[in-house]
Amino acid sequence: MRYLSTRGLPDDPRPTFSDILLEGLAPDGGLYLPESYPRLDAATLASWRTLLETGGYAALAHAVLSLFVDDIGSDDLRGICERAYNDTVFSSPEIVPVSPLSGGLWLAHLSGGPTAAFKDLAMQLLGQLFEYELERRDQELNILGATSGDTGSAAEYAMRGLPRVRVFMLTPAGRMTPFQQAQMFSLDEESIVNVAVDGVFDDCQDLVKAVAGDLDFKRRYSLGAVNSINWARLVAQVVYYVAAWLRVTSADDERVSFCVPTGNFGNIMAGHIARMMGVPIDTLVLATNENNVLDEFFRTGVYRVRGASETHATSSPSMDISKASNVERFVFDLLGRDAARVRELFGVRLPRDGFFDLSGTPEFASLRERFGFVSGSSTHADRLATIAAVWARDGVLIDPHTADGVGVAASFAEPGVPMIVTETALPVKFAETIAEAIGREPERPPRFAGIEDLPRVVVPLPNDVRALKTLIAERVPA
Ligand SMILES: *Cc1c(COP(=O)(O)O)cnc(C)c1O
Numbered sequence: 001m002r003y004l005s006t007r008g009l010p011d012d013p014r015p016t017f018s019d020i021l022l023e024g025l026a027p028d029g030g031l032y033l034p035e036s037y038p039r040l041d042a043a044t045l046a047s048w049r050t051l052l053e054t055g056g057y058a059a060l061a062h063a064v065l066s067l068f069v070d071d072i073g074s075d076d077l078r079g080i081c082e083r084a085y086n087d088t089v090f091s092s093p094e095i096v097p098v099s100p101l102s103g104g105l106w107l108a109h110l111s112g113g114p115t116a117a118f119k120d121l122a123m124q125l126l127g128q129l130f131e132y133e134l135e136r137r138d139q140e141l142n143i144l145g146a147t148s149g150d151t152g153s154a155a156e157y158a159m160r161g162l163p164r165v166r167v168f169m170l171t172p173a174g175r176m177t178p179f180q181q182a183q184m185f186s187l188d189e190e191s192i193v194n195v196a197v198d199g200v201f202d203d204c205q206d207l208v209k210a211v212a213g214d215l216d217f218k219r220r221y222s223l224g225a226v227n228s229i230n231w232a233r234l235v236a237q238v239v240y241y242v243a244a245w246l247r248v249t250s251a252d253d254e255r256v257s258f259c260v261p262t263g264n265f266g267n268i269m270a271g272h273i274a275r276m277m278g279v280p281i282d283t284l285v286l287a288t289n290e291n292n293v294l295d296e297f298f299r300t301g302v303y304r305v306r307g308a309s310e311t312h313a314t315s316s317p318s319m320d321i322s323k324a325s326n327v328e329r330f331v332f333d334l335l336g337r338d339a340a341r342v343r344e345l346f347g348v349r350l351p352r353d354g355f356f357d358l359s360g361t362p363e364f365a366s367l368r369e370r371f372g373f374v375s376g377s378s379t380h381a382d383r384l385a386t387i388a389a390v391w392a393r394d395g396v397l398i399d400p401h402t403a404d405g406v407g408v409a410a411s412f413a414e415p416g417v418p419m420i421v422t423e424t425a426l427p428v429k430f431a432e433t434i435a436e437a438i439g440r441e442p443e444r445p446p447r448f449a450g451i452e453d454l455p456r457v458v459v460p461l462p463n464d465v466r467a468l469k470t471l472i473a474e475r476v477p478a
Contacts, residue, residue: 001017001034001038003015003016003019003033003034004032004033004339005026006026006032006033006328006339006342007028007030007342008028008339008340008342008343009026014035016070016071017068017069017071018069018133018136020032020231021129021133022130023230024225024227024229024230029346030342030346031231031325031332032231033231033333037273038067038277039277039278040277040278040279041278042253045279048242049246052246056094056095057085057096058086061081061085061125064242065077065081065239067277072132076132081128083128084125084127084128089120090112090113090120091113091445096109096110096121096240096247097109097247098247099396101394101421103413104415104417104419105409105410106248106420106421107398107421108247108420108421109423110422110423111399111423111425111426113154113157114154114158115154115183116428116448117154118422118423118425119150119151119154121236121237122232122266123155123226123233125232126158126226126232127158127159127165130159130164130165131163131164134164134165135164140164140165140166141164141166141222142168142221142222142224143166143168143225143226144212144224144225145167145168145225145227146204146205146207147169147201147204148175149177149318150180150425151226152169152171153183153184156169156187156192157187159191159192160187160189160191161189166475166476167191167193168471168472169184169192169193170195170204170207170461170468171195171204172197172201172204173197173460177429177431178452179428179431182451182454182456185456185458186454186455186456187457188457193459194457195459195460195471196458196459198461198462199463202308203463207463207464207465210465211223211465211469211472217469221472221476228264228266229325229326233266234266234269234270234273234329236270237267237270238270238273238277240422241258241271241274242274244422245274245280248420249280255280256282256417256418256419257413257420258283258284258285258419258421259285259287259405260285261287261288261316261404261405261422261424262286262294262324263318263319263320263321264324264326265326265327267422268284269330272284272330272333275371275372283372284372284374285374285375285405286298287377287404287405287409288375288376288378289312289314289316289378289383290314290380291312291322293306293322293323294375295375295376295377297327298374298375300359301357301358301361302357303357303358304354304355305322305350305355306322308322315380315384315436316404316430318401318425330371334363334364334367335363336363374412376411376412377404377408378404378408382403383400383404384433384436385437386404387433387434387438388437391438397427397434397438398423398427399427400430400434402425405421405423405424409421426442426445427442428442428443428444428445459471
């Protein structure tokens with residue numbers, strides 16, 4: 001299996017999985033995708049049903065990953081999957097259990113990991129893959145990132161204790177929820193450096209860009225990233241679409257639909273890949289909050305990114321995005337993998353005009369029929385009403401992001417086709433909105449009892465590039 005770029009890297013040599021594992025963007029500014037998606041035949045799907053039952057989630061992950069990775073030995077890859085997906089890391093031995101709601105809806109529980117959000121599923125695997133590859137290359141890696149909450153904590157819990165990886169994570173001082181702060185800052189390990197920047201999230205991101213943009217410094221301190229465009233994160237996510245389909249169906253040609261709360265288009269892109277591979281997925285329903293860049297694109301064909309000032313701060317904050325980095329991968333497939341057109345849209349028109357328009361093209365007209373996509377969006381009031389309704393009807397408490405999914409899913413559910421909503425976080429992370437919806441705070445899973453009382457380890461930092469470089473130089477052994 002070789003990889004190409006959405007903007008058309010020269011054909012030779014095409015990189016392998018391990019070549020691109022530690023990379024972000026391709027050198028031409030595009031995103032990596034496999035040369036073609038593996039096609040699953042009926043016999044393979046049937047064998048995976050047995051495999052999930054007998055070997056569990058890690059065995060299924062190994063089978064799915066094997067189709068995309070041909071430069072890690074099979075036994076080693078199995079070990080990586082077993083270390084990432086087991087019941088010492090996830091709260092359920094099923095890793096991703098699925099449970100019914102009323103009205104033909106199902107919830108795929110993706111939040112059983114250490115930080116109670118679906119990002120753990122990709123990050124845990126990424127951590128094990130990184131450690132394996134760094135060991136093989138005899139290298140170390142210092143991850144430098146900025147987070148407003150979920151991504152940074154998932155990265156830290158996945159990378160902690162890995163001898164070759166250190167994490168510097170920048171957060172906007174005083175701006176995360178108390179629970180998110182407690183989760184990150186209670187990690188007391190030499191290899192995890194939490195930094196509270198005197199500024200907002202954009203300032204943190206600008207600092208990361210400035211330091212990573214100094215190529216000498218970047219090389220000297222082996223700096224890397226764990227961005228949402230990383231290919232391995234996407235492959236990891238394909239696994240739970242397969243697992244959820246297997247858990248809800250009993251026949252190998254039985255179709256399901258998925259509804260996915262969406263920000264950077266990472267989660268639902270994995271659903272698209274699963275569908276392209278031949279997992280019997282009928283519809284992929286994309287759900288956004290008030291920041292509806294993607295809903296607008298899938299309804300109208302116009303992709304118009306927003307400025308920071310046009311991005312609303314909502315009660316499903318992990319979906320407050322104005323520019324969906326992974327959407328370039330989908331547009332590449334939508335346009336029949338025409339790299340020249342993708343280069344023109346994302347490399348020229350978007351930076352120049354702030355939008356592009358595919359309405360009126362035959363590709364956009366066939367979006368629903370060929371790719372199964374539909375979309376919708378929700379407001380704060382919708383979110384509260386959905387949380388309250390699911391609680392009253394089913395006795396299940398869902399978080400605000402999942403509520404965006406359940407709310408939109410209801411309008412697309414069809415009789416006879418199970419609609420699986422991907423649960424993206426646990427309600428305990430967003431207690432304030434839950435209290436607003438149902439009049440009381442969510443119960444706290446025992447594994448998070450009292451985390452606000454733990455001692456906190458965090459380095460305060462002025463919003464200054466030199467100060468950040470000094471901190472990195474002090475913490476990375478020469
Ligand atoms: C990251 C995140 C999302 C958005 O996922 P994308 O892959 O960026 O589309 C939604 N909900 C929660 C809770 C998240 O952490």
